[in-house]
Amino acid sequence: MGETRHFVIRQLQARFLTSALLYLNKDYRYTTFGPACILRSPNGTFTPKTQPMSTTISSSDVIDFVVHKGNGITGLVELGIESVPEQYIQPLEERLDPSKVETDESIPTIDVSNWDDPKVADSICEAASKDQALEYVKWGDLLIRRLLEVLLKRLNVKAIDDKKESMLMGGMSINLNHYPCCPNPELVLGVGRHSDISTLTVLLQGESGGLYVRGSKHDSWIHLSPVKGAPIINVGDALQITSNDLYKSIEHRAFTNRNQNRVSIPIFAKPGPDAIIGPLPEVLESGQKPMYKNVVYKDYMKSFFGKAHDGKQAIEFARI
């Protein structure tokens, strides 16, 4: 059986990439891009300046403005900063080396225009009367079910019963990610290297680009250029674990853009918090050695969110 790495789907024509999802956690606010030069004036407000932040203002003042005062990175950008504060600048090894970027030719495209599913019509009609986020979630839910049916069939799973549904998609969530323009995108993180901990993720991105997935060479990356109407489908750690490594989640990362804001909207289909995840019995029936132990999903989440993003390290929590 071949492994699925990434898939991207278009409504009628799909590009399949697989990868993992990224969750926003507390670290996000500190590790993702923030603007550069601001000074606190005597009345306590911030004014933009052009010298490096580190020489003019303490790190705690930035955090106070961004986090405690709730201005966010967007607030800093709106001040008109011209370079990023030193605290956001990544070490060389975490920046993107342009010589390590592969073309995206290796990423297959799957056309799903012939899916003959009456539920598609139902969902379109329903969506026409609901708000946009709900419409997107419902559409994502249907897409995820279809994808899981296909992926699990290869694992000898005949039907997705209630137990499997709770194990694979008992929890659904949606994130709205906004990455403001950054004066020095090459120096900072948008979102650090990670694999998603979901089963599958459906992600729509705006037109500015900036999402990279791990390439075929161990230190290379592939840029997923935005394709209008084509969501990226990320295979997450939960699918890697339940498939006993047949499907693999993949590292990905996102960068900011100098001139355009980046927006991405991932839907995460993940196990319910109390679900116990481990290699599916159907997979082990063939005599395969289990690569993962059974873990309670909320413990897995706790372990993931308790650390900074670090590539595919999260899955080690469940490895035997």
Ligand SMILES: O=C(O)CCC(=O)C(=O)O
């Ligand atoms: O902006 C992106 O595309 C990255 C988002 C992501 O990886 C995530 O939310 O898990």
Ligand SMILES: [Fe+2]
């Ligand atoms: Fe992600």
